[in-house]
Amino acid sequence: MSQSLGLAGLGEPGLIAVFVSAILFAIGVIGVMIRRNAIIVFMCIELMLNAANIALVAFSRMHGVEGQIFVFFVMAVAAAEAAVGLAIIIAIFRHYEVVDLDRFRLLKW
Amino acid sequence: MAIYDSHWILTLLILIPVFGGMACLVLPEARAKHVALVTTTVLFVLSLPLFWTFDQSEAGFQNVVSIPWIDAWGISYSVGIDGISILMVLLTTFIMPLAVAGSFSYITKRERAFYAMLLFLTTGMIGVFVALDLFLFYVFWEIMLIPMYFLIGVWGGERRIYSAVKFFLYTAAGSLLMLVAIVALAYLNHTATGTWSFAYDEFLALEIAGRTQLWLFTGFALAFAIKVPMFPFHTWLPDAHVEAPTAGSVVLAGVLLKMGIYGFLRFALPLLPQAATHPTVLSVMLMLGLIGILYGAWVAAVQPDAKKLVAYTSVAHLGFIVIGVFGLTTQGIEGGILQMVNHGVSTGALFLLIGMLYERRHTREIADFGGIAKVMPVFAFALVVVGLSSIGLPGTNGFVGEFLILVGTFQTHPWIAAIAATGVIFAACYMLPMVQRMLFNSLDRDENRQLLDLNRRERLILVPFLVLIVLMGVWPGPFLNRTRASVDALLVRMQTAGTVGAEVVRQRQEPPPVAFRSNAEGE
């Protein structure tokens, strides 16, 4: 299975970039799981998005510019997400005076 | 009348209660009981001529019709009656007006819904007994469940929710297996003939491999065994009975418990004769029946609650019927059918009597009574007669059924029948102490001294039961005659298609060792 991915086309920096991407993503995941503060969790999500961007850019070295186009859209969505997300956090904070995720059970009726 | 030659009588019997039930729902609360009583009485009067118009020499179905319903799947509205179902239909229409009348003063809340439920239940019950399309049968079978669930769950006693849910889940679990078996039959039929059909006749013509038969039989048997109920699937029964309102108990014991046996006789046996006559299957069913007889009686004997006691006696009685049916002899099956009617009559009456007492004292604990024969002589008389019928005293209907069952089963399974015969001892061990502790002994409680004897309505309700108890005890001929042709046909089918059935019928066809009968006829 792994062979068929053909990572060799990335070149050495590209390969490193994919590794970095994976490690950053894992760090982001750890962050999401071990933090309670909604804002930091949010930041970790940004980190994960960024990790994904690294991988996409690395792949664009092999497959052409489409990777970068993709990153462009990811950033646009991330920006929108950041705006809405932060607004939600503000709204929640107004209501609960706290941004501790464990204190909310808003997903359960 | 012409309708008795056509299916219309059966269709009317199915439809009238539906309309009656709807009328109950829309008319004023105070009128509901009267509407229900009139509807059920009309139903009974309408159904009664069937007893005479029924051609007892005909083994097949009568008053038959088959109208396509869901054509794509070959599902049709097919109804008809034969010797196995006629008595069941009449038992249903007989019990219902009495159950309704017995609820007049018992039910005081949500009367409209209550009587509507009773009437919808009637439709379901009659439908089950007359349906000749297995899909239709299944629909009626499930329709029956819903009103009963509400009857227990809404108008029941303290633990009504638990009991209602237990009743529902137990029964639904069984009937789903049955649905699987029915669909499998339809599939087999499709494979064999290329057309979809759920018709009973089509399935009868089907040739099914022995192993498949066993699986299908298991599906049917579980559904029916739960409904009967056979040990060890019986524990829903005492709870349901104890919590159900009187009418619910009467219908439950009087009619619903018969569905299981009826299912065996109508579907499981004739459709799957090889499985049904498989020695292992036979011995399992007979053993469970036997255990039911003894176990039901034993547990009944130590019950402190009168209604629960009667509920357990049902387990014992139905155990008798099971061994009668699976004894696979004419006497056993005819006795079983007769005993179904008997059980409906005597246990129905017992539940009514206990309900009448409950209305007065709001307790069913046997220990709360004692000596009430002094203040309620008419009640005492009725309870003794009905109780004796329940334990099968000769001269009452209970004896005829039990005797035929035991005689029949003894010919094929002597040990089972012999052990089952000891059930008569235990029957006395549960019924007499109950009668004594309620009616006899000293009247030492003040609450009991003020008890009023049965009023006119209650007496009128009991009269039909008492008449039937004696009539069927001394002259069961008319009832037995109507079952004969169909039962014989069933046995012949079991013989030709079954494995051990052959043995049974060969035995029957041999001339009896002694060639002569009673002198009276010879001379």
Next chain:
Amino acid sequence: MVSQVFQEGAATNFHPVLPFLILLFPLLGALINGCGAFLWRNDKMVPALIGPGALIAAFIVVLLNFLGMSSAELHGAEISHLWTWIESGDLRIGVDLQFDQLSMLMCLIITGVGSLIHIYSVAYMREDPGFSRYFAYLNLFVFFMLILVLGASLPLMFVGWEGVGLCSYLLIGFWYDNKDFANAGKKAFIVNRIGDAGFLIAMFMLYVAFGTLDFVPIVESAGGQLAYGGLLVTGITLLLFLGCTGKSAQIPLYTWLPDAMAGPTPVSALIHAATMVTAGVYLIARLSVLFALAPVSQGVVAAVGAGTALFAATIAIQQYDIKKVLAYSTISQLGYMFLAVGVGAYTAGVFHLMTHAFFKALLFLGAGAVIHTVHHAWDHGGGDAHHHGDPNDMRNHGGMKAFMPKTWIFMWVATLAIAGVAPFAGFFSKDEIIWNAGGFGYPILWGVALVTAVLTAIYMTRLMVMTFHGKNRTFGHDSTDGAKHIHEVPALMWVPLGVLAVLSFVGGWVNIPEGLSLPIHVDWFHHWLEPVFEPALLVAEEHGIHVAHASPVGGGEALWAGISTLLAVIAVVVTFRTLRARAVPTEAEATPPTGFARLLYDKWYVDELYDRMIVRPSLALWRGCWKIVDTAIIDGIVNGVGQGTKLLGWAGGQIQSGRVTTYLVMFMLGVLLVLGVLG
């Protein structure tokens, strides 16, 4: 010969005269009185007329038929078909009445003695509030008893068999507000049902063997159909005998009968002495041919009979309740009858059945008269609560001879009859049984029967002495109140006693065997029943069983009859003289006996034994079935499945915490899973 008289009638065919009337009269009586119990509860005139009237009417019809039969030459049975009862497959059971010599005889006894007891009851029960109900039950009993003896098939007989059990149950518990009485009725019914189960199974076996359950074909073809001494016939007969031990109170199912004395005394006389309890003997006589084919069963019947006779007699010696003495005496006498039918002397058994019906009914009615009187004396005379003990207790009687001379004489007639003193009725019947027991080669049983005869004389004399002789103790030892309050019973009660006394005296003369070497010998009874027992006797003869004309220790019939009557007389005289001299404490003063007497007084502790060995373990088992099997195991599983489902749902619900992080963890794990599987 006297018997010639009966034979010389024209040999016309016998046809039953209005056979259904025999049953209809008591049934109508029961129905009318039953309605009366609800509708005209306080009217005593109707039941007083209808109750005995129905019986007398039935008796007249029976008598007509009897005369008709004796003037005809009837061989075999005449069946009167009423309607078809059960018809299913090969099985056909009609409501058929069988008229033959045996059933006619039984009908005569039932309606005859029954009529007398009904008449007696009118006076005895006069003050009871349940007067109408009482006659309803009593008439119903007679109806069922007549079905029992007239039924032409086993199932129909079974109808009567259980029907009389029902009436017995109702009448024992007649005064149902007394818990002990109600218990006694229940016990009678349940114990009887044990036997009935045996009866049922025997019926099934008979049906399988013969394809019919009618008596006539079974009796006629039994010899050819069943192997002599075969397993099948032995099983059938043993199971039938199990039924008999229940109904006729033999070991091991006898315990209900002493308790059954809770019922009104005329009931004890009719049901528990004269008629119902002899049903077992009747059954064996009816199916004698089957028993003749099963020597093992015969041995069992004879041994159980003899054993019961001796066993019950020993208990009777130490009882103080007058009715209990008579109850055990009944059990003992029934043992004699079973001994007779067991050794193959069917006629002797039926003969003793008949004479016993006379003298035991008389004894019970006499005892009833005493009890009635004592009861009244206490009610009307005694302001002193101290004296209100048990009117049945003989220690509260004594010296009744002076107040109730008629009753006293009649009771002595019965006592001498049961003791077997010639020429009273009991002598002839009992002597024939003892003689046959020896003659058919059962020396031990013969000895037991002789010993029991002596014991019988002893306990009966003890009863007479304690009740009628000595000083009156009803109001204590020194009171003279007795003279003021104790009277002879009214004519309505003593006249039936008188009639029974005459029958107890002459009843045995229908059968005076040749072997006694008396100037006159009558074999009418033997001749009358001959057609009924012919098949059985033929079977016995085929297999080489004959009566030896000598006792096991030598000597002819006449010698041993003389010896036995002499023994009886000696026993009576010795007991009388011994006990008369002895002072009897009143019930209140008495202390329970000690030693062996205590064992007899407490009836060998059989009731206690049954309670410990059977009743309590059964109840424990049943309770276990309920609490453990039903509630704990089955419902445990059922509820467990329910709980398990709920638990699963709860666990699923826990995952749905509503916390973002939980969902994130789930999401990540899901991603890992998908990648792990697909990657």
Next chain:
Amino acid sequence: MMYDFLFQFFAATAILAGVIMVTRKNPVSAVIFLVVVFFATSGMFLMLDAHYIAAINLILYGGAIMVLFLFVIMLLNLGHTDSEDLRGPFGGLIGGAVAIGFLGLLARLLVGDAPAAASVVPAGEALRAATAEQGIIGVVARPLFGEYFMVLQVTGVLLLAAIVGTILLAQRKHA
């Protein structure tokens, strides 16, 4: 040589700053280290011939979005250190396990001969050629306004929706 060193330096910085960012208790320092991550990744983008992306990453993420975060933290007065913030060992265990799971999956990809396989076309040659021809912006802009024009418009709508939503969410109810 210099290229490799720089690239590895950026990569190491990104990872290190990421780890520090996740473990900071103080949200403000977390933001600062996240900014460091973005700077490092921008460097990597630059070296991977994605010049335009590197630029907007720096401007958009490192500039605008991170300032927004900082702004919200300040607004809500969350700047102080909160020991409740970090989960206990159990949370860490799950997080670690998931992370190890991801890395394990990656390691699985690397097993085999793939990384060692020589490439026929030198990596990034085509992209570099296109960049030389169309310019840094042009190489991204051409497809964006050509092939992906529709998507670009939809993204605009998305951003509009985000603006509206943000206003709606953040406005005071009684204002």
